[in-house]
Amino acid sequence: MPFIVGAIASAAGWRWALLALVAPIFLVGVWIEVERTVRGDKHDVSPVDRSGWCALLQEPRFSGPVLAMVGFQMVFAPLAVRLPFMLTGQASSVFSVGLVLSLANMAVAVGLAITGWLVPRVSSRALTKTGMVIMGLGCVLALVGEVHGPPWTVVGVIVVLSAFGFGFVMVPAMADALNVEAADRTSAAALFGFLQAVCSGTAVAMTGMVISDHGVVVVALTLVAIATVWISQRTG
Incomplete structure (x- = not known):
């Protein structure tokens, strides 16, 4: 591929x-x-x-985590795609763009390892709330970028994306989505992965024409994601 x-x-x-x-x-x-x-x-x-898939979507134990995933993908996918263009738009060299993206990916890898250690010890709700706080911090940094320049916006985007890297939203959502009857777990895993891919592609397509390097757009996307994840905590 x-x-x-x-x-x-x-x-x-x-x-x-x-x-x-x-x-x-x-x-x-x-x-x-x-x-x-x-x-x-x-x-x-x-x-x-x-109607196994339809039944799964109607089950709060599954639909709640799926809603959290959808909310996070609404901000993660567009910003992840846009980040290289944001770096290039600041007249950064090819080397510096690659270096920043490599460091961001390194944070993702290290974060997932840390989350793997935390998952058995910390509740899913606590991890998800931590992810919401991290995304909120990214919002603040993006707003600072409106005053002090695009580099702050880039930092804010990386912080928002790190909520995925550190697994504070996606890892608990994926784990909780499989917390259904044993006979339904294979279908739940398949449906969760299917919806994740479709939501990511749809989010990129829908925001492709309006996304920009401005911090306000980053903040708007992130606030929608935080609100959706918060709602998922009430319905899951």
């Missing part, structure tokens, strides 16, 4: 490359559900037994 996406990006641009990443996941997800329904019809399975 990396070779295919790279070839598409070279030939048609990065937007089509992103579509190439999301489209197969979407098509496979639809195909699996259609195939499962057809197979159920052949074996006279009742409609209730064929």
Whole structure:
């Protein structure tokens, strides 16, 4: 897939490359559900037994974590895609852009390791609330960027993204989404991953025409994400 996406990006641009990443996941997800329904019809399975995904989405133990994931992807995906362009727009050298992105990815890797150690010891709600605080700090830094210059906005974006790197939102959401009946866990894992990919692609597509380097846009996206994650804590 990396070779295919790279070839598409070279030939048609990065937007089509992103579509190439999301489209197969979407098509496979639809195909699996259609195939499962057809197979159920052949074996006279009742409609209730064929509606596993719909039933999962109606279950608060699953729908709450999914809502948290959707809220976070609304800000994470667009900002993650936009960050390299923000760095380039500040007339940074190719080396400095690569260095900043490498450090950001390093923070993600280290953060996930730390969260893996914390998950058995700290509740999901506590981790998620910590993630909301981190995103709020990113909002403040982005607002500072409106006064003191774009570098502060970049720092704010990296801080917001670090809420994913440190797993304070996505790791608990993923773990809680699988806290369903044992028979439904495989379907829950598949549906969660499917929705994550679709939500990421949709968020990038919807914000692609309005996203900018201004801190106000970063703050608006992040506040929507924080509000959605907060609501998920009330419904999960």
